[in-house]
Amino acid sequence: SAVISQKPSRDICQRGTSLTIQCQVDSQVTMMFWYRQQPGQSLTLIATANQGSEATYESGFVIDKFPISRPNLTFSTLTVSNMSPEDSSIYLCSVELWTGNVVNTEAFFGQGTRLTVV
Amino acid sequence: RKEVEQDPGPFNVPEGATVAFNCTYSNSASQSFFWYRQDCRKEPKLLMSVYSSGNEDGRFTAQLNRASQYISLLIRDSKLSDSATYLCAVNRRNYGQNFVFGPGTRLSVLP
Numbered sequence: 211s212a213v214i215s216q217k218p219s220r221d222i223c224q225r226g227t228s229l230t231i232q233c234q235v236d237s238q239v240t241m242m243f244w245y246r247q248q249p250g251q252s253l254t255l256i257a258t259a260n261q262g263s264e265a266t267y268e269s270g271f272v273i274d275k276f277p278i279s280r281p282n283l284t285f286s287t288l289t290v291s292n293m294s295p296e297d298s299s300i301y302l303c304s305v306e307l308w309t310g311n312v313v314n315t316e317a318f319f320g321q322g323t324r325l326t327v328v
Numbered sequence: 329r330k331e332v333e334q335d336p337g338p339f340n341v342p343e344g345a346t347v348a349f350n351c352t353y354s355n356s357a358s359q360s361f362f363w364y365r366q367d368c369r370k371e372p373k374l375l376m377s378v379y380s381s382g383n384e385d386g387r388f389t390a391q392l393n394r395a396s397q398y399i400s401l402l403i404r405d406s407k408l409s410d411s412a413t414y415l416c417a418v419n420r421r422n423y424g425q426n427f428v429f430g431p432g433t434r435l436s437v438l439p
Contacts (some may be wrong), residue, residue: 239428252415253372254386290425302371305424315419317420319371 212237216303216320223293223327230289231323233303238283241306242316244276247322248299256301259286293327300324331355333420335428342438343405349433351416352398360397364415366432372415374425405435406437 213236222230233242242259256276257265265278280286290297303320334351341347353361361378378385378390378399391404399416413432419427 243426251431258426284375301417311330315360316377317417317419318376322371324369 212239212307212318214305214306214318214320216323218294218323219321220324221326222324225294225327227293228289228291229293229325230287231301233286233288233320235284235305237309239305240283241318242280242286243304243306244288245302245319246299247302253302256288260287274314278293290325291307293325295327298325300326303314329354330431332428333418333429334414334416334433336431336433338434338436340372340436341406343406343408345437346402347355347406347435348403349401349414349416349435350398351400351430352396352417353418353428354422355418355428356394356397358418358420360419360422362407362417362419363388363390363399363401364417364429366413366415368412371404372429396400403435404433408439411435 214312216235223233244256245253246256255268256271257267259265259278259280261280261283264276275291300322302322305315306315306317332353363375364372365373365375376390378387378392380392382391387404392399413434415432416430417430
């Protein structure tokens with residue numbers, strides 16, 4: 211497994227502002243992802259954070275709203291820009307690790323950032 | 329239709345009961361399958377991978393049926409500490425998106 215440190219763990223922000231969430235992993239990982247989990251919902255993939263290139267966004271998510279950085283293989287940031295109350299959610303960083311089986315990987319998650327926009 | 333579907337529950341069972349969850353997936357090219365457990369206000373944690381031959385870990389048994397495109401999780405001798413939301417996850421490695429999670433099934437084990 212991997213130790214994934216995510217911060218802040220929670221924040222309350224004013225609408226119109228931006229928040230940057232950091233994710234630090236204790237080992238080099240190829241794949242890092244950012245998910246959103248809205249209250250009572252399951253996880254929705256926002257984007258894949260690619261090291262050295264632009265992130266790959268899923269349908270419904272755009273770079274202007276959720277800019278992502280991935281400067282190296284152990285660190286990534288997600289910014290939630292120009293926030294509105296609809297952005298209130300838990301944001302989770304995830305890494306994918308090979309588990310020995312050549313085709314099997316597993317996803318591990320940071321502790322999450324609970325964001326409330328007022 | 330969602331790519332990964334689960335009965336949201338809640339499943340309310342007494343301690344010691346056996347409970348089973350199913351999860352169906354629509355993408356026949358899905359490569360690997362998992363069960364995650366998520367406690368309230370916590371991140372999901374991997375419970376077990378699901379192998380083609382089925383696998384068991386203590387009181388937990390996972391099965392995969394590729395022909396019918398579903399995976400199952402059986403919990404025997406339920407404990408109060410098993411109360412959580414159980415998410416199934418499918419890894420579509422050959423496509424741009426990797427893990428797709430189901431909506432989760434809530435389990436409450438009652439004393």
